[in-house]
Amino acid sequence: MxxxxxxxxxxxxxxxxxxxxxxxSERAILDCFREAASEQGADIESDWWLGMIGLGDAVCRAMLVERIGTPATDQLLERGHARYIAMAEAGLxxxxxxxxxxxxxxxxxxxxxxxxxxxxxxxxxxxxxxxxxxxxxxxxxxxxxxxxxxxxxxxxxxxxxxxxxxxxxxxxxxxxxxxxxxxxxxxxxxxxxxxxxxxxxxxxxxxxxxxxxxxxxxxxxxxxxxx
Known part of the structure; x- marks a missing residue:
């Protein structure tokens, strides 16, 4: 610097x-989404997720819909958020x-x-x-x-x-x-x-x-x- x-x-x-x-928390939530995407077989490179940092939920969802479609996005977000909320409520x-x-x-x-x-x-x-x-x-x-x-x-x-x-x-x-x-x-x-x-x-x-x-x-x- x-x-x-x-x-x-x-x-x-x-x-x-x-x-x-x-x-x-950024590492935690991106890892949760990456893991959910991998489980679904979604072909999303690891660095792509960095583009979501700092953005609101609606914008992030729109990015995913454009990339993998609505049904796969809904499933990924449900899985990813469930994992992340469990981590967050345990204390990040x-x-x-x-x-x-x-x-x-x-x-x-x-x-x-x-x-x-x-x-x-x-x-x-x-x-x-x-x-x-x-x-x-x-x-x-x-x-x-x-x-x-x-x-x-x-x-x-x-x-x-x-x-x-x-x-x-x-x-x-x-x-x-x-x-x-x-x-x-x-x-x-x-x-x-x-x-x-x-x-x-x-x-x-x-x-x-x-x-x-x-x-x-x-x-x-x-x-x-x-x-």
Whole structure:
């Protein structure tokens, strides 16, 4: 990673994506879908699934329908989701650095929310099972808005619920889709890539990209120390 531009000011709130950012869940769900596809004999190369990262359920389903047809998609999603929900309700692991960052923000009384493409109530159940639900003032999901990411709706909703101006919010995201949503909301995104390495198109968005949540925390620390 190249040197990252400092943040201009102390944020009034920090809004987190969930899958691939708070929870190490992207690998889990893609593996569940890959296994279900293999059981059905669906000819889908492993890397194809990466194109679903950051997208809402309806878009992912449409991608599968185009690839393998409606009956096979319905069967695959039923099998894959059943496996994934069992894993999620047992508690998915955190991404590295999550607890340290949340502790720091709580210490400095920076309010936090989640804005996720996962639907409700599954999002709340996943956070609860991972021991994170109580850390957030609000959990905003794709069930709560008209348009999922990359539309800004879920991020704007999180800002309204927090009572904070969108321009004063820092967003932590792992996917380019989520970064586009945050930028469209007028917020300041910091991307912490997980499975997807930002390509030239993603980098052209001009946002901050860091290697870890620890590096994202380092961008926040100078402003938190001012109070």
């Amino acid at each position: 190249t040197e990252v531009e400092p943040l201009p000011s102390r944020p009034s709130a920090v809004i987190f994506d969930m899958d691939g950012l708070l929870l190490d 692991p955190h991404r590295p650095g999550v607890l340290a960052l949340l502790d720091l923000l709580a210490l400095h009384r920076i309010p936090c929310a989640v804005a996720t493409s996962t639907r409700s109530p599954l999002a709340q159940r996943k956070l609860a099972a991972a021991g994170l639900l109580h850390r957030f003032a609000h959990v905003c999901t794709s069930s709560d808005v008209a348009q999922p990411k990359p539309a800004p709706d879920v991020y704007l909703l999180a800002a309204r619920r927090l009572g904070v101006e969108a321009a004063r919010c820092v967003v932590l995201e792992d996917s380019p889709t989520g970064v586009r949503a945050a930028l469209a909301a007028g917020m300041t995104p910091i991307q912490v890539p997980d499975l997807l390495t930002p390509d030239a198109e993603a980098r052209s968005l001009g946002h901050r990209i860091v290697a870890s949540l620890g590096a994202a925390q380092a961008l926040l620390v100078p402003h938190l120390a001012l109070r």
